[in-house]
Amino acid sequence: MAVFDPVKVAFFVEVLVSGLLSGILYALVALGFVLIFKASGVFNFAQGAMVLVAGLALVRTLNWLEAHLPFWLALLLALSFAGALMTGIAWAVERFVLRKLVNQTALALFMATIGITFVLEGLGQQIFGAQVYKLDIGLPRDNIFALESLFDGGILLNTLDLWSALLAAAIVGALAFFFQWTRTGRALRAVADDHSAAQSVGIPLTRVWFIVWVVAGLVAIAAAAVWGSKVGVQFSLVYVALKALPVIIVGGLTSVPGAILGGLLIGAGEKLAEVYLGPSLGGGIEHWFAYVVALVVLLVRPQGLFGDRIIERI
Amino acid sequence: MQRLEQGEGESGRLSPILTVNNIEVVYDHVALVLKGVSLTVPERGVVALLGANGAGKTTALRAISNLLKGERGEVTKGSITFAGERVDRLTPNNLVRRGCIQVLEGRRCFGHLTIEENLLTGAYTRPDGAAAIRRDLDHIYETFPRLRQRRTSLAGYVSGGEQQMCAIGRALMSKPRMILLDEPSMGLAPQVVEEIFAIVRELNLREGVSFLLAEQNTRMALKYATYGYILETGRVVMDGPAEAMRENDDVKEFYIGRADAQGANFRNVKTYRRRKRWLS
Numbered sequence: 001m002a003v004f005d006p007v008k009v010a011f012f013v014e015v016l017v018s019g020l021l022s023g024i025l026y027a028l029v030a031l032g033f034v035l036i037f038k039a040s041g042v043f044n045f046a047q048g049a050m051v052l053v054a055g056l057a058l059v060r061t062l063n064w065l066e067a068h069l070p071f072w073l074a075l076l077l078a079l080s081f082a083g084a085l086m087t088g089i090a091w092a093v094e095r096f097v098l099r100k101l102v103n104q105t106a107l108a109l110f111m112a113t114i115g116i117t118f119v120l121e122g123l124g125q126q127i128f129g130a131q132v133y134k135l136d137i138g139l140p141r142d143n144i145f146a147l148e149s150l151f152d153g154g155i156l157l158n159t160l161d162l163w164s165a166l167l168a169a170a171i172v173g174a175l176a177f178f179f180q181w182t183r184t185g186r187a188l189r190a191v192a193d194d195h196s197a198a199q200s201v202g203i204p205l206t207r208v209w210f211i212v213w214v215v216a217g218l219v220a221i222a223a224a225a226v227w228g229s230k231v232g233v234q235f236s237l238v239y240v241a242l243k244a245l246p247v248i249i250v251g252g253l254t255s256v257p258g259a260i261l262g263g264l265l266i267g268a269g270e271k272l273a274e275v276y277l278g279p280s281l282g283g284g285i286e287h288w289f290a291y292v293v294a295l296v297v298l299l300v301r302p303q304g305l306f307g308d309r310i311i312e313r314i
Numbered sequence: 315m316q317r318l319e320q321g322e323g324e325s326g327r328l329s330p331i332l333t334v335n336n337i338e339v340v341y342d343h344v345a346l347v348l349k350g351v352s353l354t355v356p357e358r359g360v361v362a363l364l365g366a367n368g369a370g371k372t373t374a375l376r377a378i379s380n381l382l383k384g385e386r387g388e389v390t391k392g393s394i395t396f397a398g399e400r401v402d403r404l405t406p407n408n409l410v411r412r413g414c415i416q417v418l419e420g421r422r423c424f425g426h427l428t429i430e431e432n433l434l435t436g437a438y439t440r441p442d443g444a445a446a447i448r449r450d451l452d453h454i455y456e457t458f459p460r461l462r463q464r465r466t467s468l469a470g471y472v473s474g475g476e477q478q479m480c481a482i483g484r485a486l487m488s489k490p491r492m493i494l495l496d497e498p499s500m501g502l503a504p505q506v507v508e509e510i511f512a513i514v515r516e517l518n519l520r521e522g523v524s525f526l527l528a529e530q531n532t533r534m535a536l537k538y539a540t541y542g543y544i545l546e547t548g549r550v551v552m553d554g555p556a557e558a559m560r561e562n563d564d565v566k567e568f569y570i571g572r573a574d575a576q577g578a579n580f581r582n583v584k585t586y587r588r589r590k591r592w593l594s
Contacts, residue, residue, distance in 0.1 A: 102384065183438065190424045190435045196384050197422035201484060202410030202439040 010151035015275050016268055021161035023267020024168045025230070028223040029244040030251065030259040031175070032216040037253050038192045039212040040098070041106060045113040048241025049120035050086070050217060055224030055233040056128035057082040059135045075137060079221065086217025089120070094210045102205070121238065130235065135228035139163045164226040171222055172260055175215070179256065188212060192254070246294035252307025261305065266290045318554025318562060330395075331357045331492055331524050332378065332414070337392030337402075339370075339377050341385065347373045349548040350392070353526075355492065360518050360525045362535035362556065364569060365545035371528035372419055374545070375494045378526070379416035380406045397491065410439045413491035419528075420500060421477040423484070425470025429461055432469050432480050436487030447487070454483045457513065475506035482513070492524040499531040507531065511538045532569035536560045544569070 029051060036044040061081045065074035097112050140163065145154035179185040191198040191208045199205055224233065227240055243266075251262025274286040297304060332355040339348040348370050355361045363371050376382045377389050380401070394402040396414050404412075415436075423432050433454060437447045455462035458479045464472050469480055478498055485493050495514065499507040515538050517523045529535035536542055536556045543553040544565070552565070559565050 183434075186427070186431055186435055187438055189427060189431075193424040193426050194422055196381060197418055197424065198435070199384065199406050200379065200381060200416045200418050200422070201436050202407045202415065202488060203435065204405065204407040 006151060010155055012272075013147070013151070014155040014157075015271050017155065017157065018161070019268035019271030020264050021158075021165050021267070022271070023264040024165045024260070025161075025223070025226055025263070026240075026243050026247045026267055027260045027263025028164075028168050028171070028219065028226065029240055030247040030263055031172070031256065032219045032223070033244060033248050034251075034253065034256055034259045035175070035216045035219065036212050037248075038256075039188045040109075040191070040209050041195075042098075042109045042113060043106070043253075044216065045110060046116040046120055047216065047220065047244070048238040049117040049124070050089070050220040051224045051227070051241060052233075052235065052237045053089070053120050053124035053128075054082050054086055054217065054221040055135070055228045055237055056124050056133070057085050058137075058221065058224060059133040059228060059233040060128045062135070062137070063133070071138065082221045082224075083218060086221060087214050090210055090213030090217050093213055094206060098209050099206060121235075125235070132232045132234040133228075135225070135233050137225055137229055139229055141229070160226075160229060164230075167222060167226060168260075171219065172256065175219075175256055178215075184211060243290060246290040248304070249294040250297050250304060252304025255304070255306035258304055258306030266293065269293060316552040318552065318558040329357055330354045331359075331397055332526065333395040334374070334378060335393045335395070337374075337377055337394065338390045339373050339382065339387055340390050341387045343388075347387070347548055348377065351545070351548070351550055352392075353543050353550065353553070355524055355526050356541075358518065358522050358524055359541065360514065360527060360539045362532075362539035362542040363526060363528045363545060364530075364532050364535060364542055366530065368547075369545040370548045371545055372496055373548075375416055375496050375526065375528055377402075379414065379494055380404055380409055381416065381418075407439060410488050410490075413489070414494070415485045415488050415490045415492075416494040417481045417485045417496060417498070419496040421474070421481045423469035423477045423480050425468065427469055428466050429469055429472065429476075429480050430465040433461070433483050433487050436484035439488055450487060450489070454486055457486075457517070458483055474502050475509065478502065478506075478510055479513070482510075482517075486517070486523075490523060492526070494526050494528075496528045497530065498527070499529060499534060507534060514538060532565070536565075536570075 029047065032047040032050065033044060036042055036047070058078050062074055062078035065077055068074075069077070093116060097116060098109075101109055101112055139160050141158065141160040144157050144159055146157050148154035179189060187198070187203045188208055188211065190201075190203060191205060195205060198208075223240070224237065227237055247262040247266050248259060249262075250265055251258030251260070270286045270289040273289045274283075278285050334351060334353045336350045336352050337348055338346065338350055340346055351370070351374055353361070353363070363374060365371050373382070373387065376385065376387065378394055382388060389402055393400060396409070396412060399412070401409055401412070401414070409415075424435065427435070430451070433451060434447070437450070440447060455465070460476055461479055461483055464476055469477060472480070482493070482495070482498075498510050498514070502510070511534055514525055514527070518525060527535055527539060536559055539556045541553070542556050542559045543550050545551070552559075554562070560570075
């Protein structure tokens, strides 16, 4: 009469945890979208390309430096190089694209980011090469068994996923602090609320846009580092960004915690659906499940779970 | 243009903090909105810029504060001098640093920030430290006690009057020498309007902040300002000391309204208006 078969529960927990861990990785990419949208109202289609470029820069310089320097120094230098590159991209985007398009419609800006996508994808692969590169940033990647006291035999976990989750949590914490408590963070939120009012109190829009693109670039490096470690640095990283779209629709386009929770929901949801609903639907639903969830959210709650409601006094 | 003189010219006596000299503003490269506007604000003065909807008041203020670019407008002629320095090529950021800040029409508080965070954004350009900013924040709470009560509320949810106070307080946080105040009475109850204007006067007298005040509420503006300009379709059609304007028949007729027998008949007013225009 056992309602909970311990083996089944252990299996459920295992699927759930692995789903949550991969969800955090989606969230990392989604964060980049949210940051830029929040501060400039631009839906940045180029976020995926930024992840790709960041990953390529990181892996190529790391592989080259590793041969000559101790690993930790090589890693540090490679990360700095990637950071500098993303900063340069942010500067160029602000200077040559956004500044020319001030006060154009959201659609025009969105199209401009599609253009940026093509430039970044092309240039990135031209400069750094277009093969699949194996990235090892020194994170452990063995499988371990956790919760052995609770379940017979424990549940199987990948330590790489665990470390990635910790990294993502640290980044989110840092961003939340930055937005809530620093002068620049407050200025970013002010710009997100009302461009011209922010300008009227002397907040320079061009600098704010530069800053968010830099931050989004740094988040892209983090995403590239963990995704690259998992699946290798390759062109298909661009499609990881596609997975981030349902995440931000579920979580809300303007919310940092929303991006995280959306990522967790989508990650866990698609793994659980694959395992428990998949067989009756013919399998392979992992690939489209997230989009269906996003569609339902759009119908029921278009601003997402944590998106800003539009405040309007009458 | 008609200049009302009475006693000594208010604007000539004190040294000007702001001089706008014959500016033209073009929107989208075609629409000429200001056709040669000149005005002067004396140091520590309160000057009213009056006129109907679409006369160009907001455009004039935005031209001074360099916020036109965002609206695809451009100053094509003339010059603007603030505190002895040409400012017409500065960014808004640099102008705020020099002490000239605009409070936009319709308050424009940051709705998703708390009142206190709104006020703190006003201090963005200040180079002095957190302690000085903290002190000024307290000072603003003393000027606007209602803001202190509301300091943790989101600005989007407080009343219109409180939002206007928040917008003025936010501008004050930049330690301005001059505030360009656009339509502070818009959408507010008469009592609240009176309160806001009283605060403007107090700030002017106590802290020496100069004001250029764009208003449709002519009666109220002329009560608190020392000098006034009237704009009509992009031109200054009349200027003079506030008390002379209040007594002027044309101003009464067009902008304040009169209670005597002549204006009582609505039809008379209509024909009179049609016949007599200030346009040159």
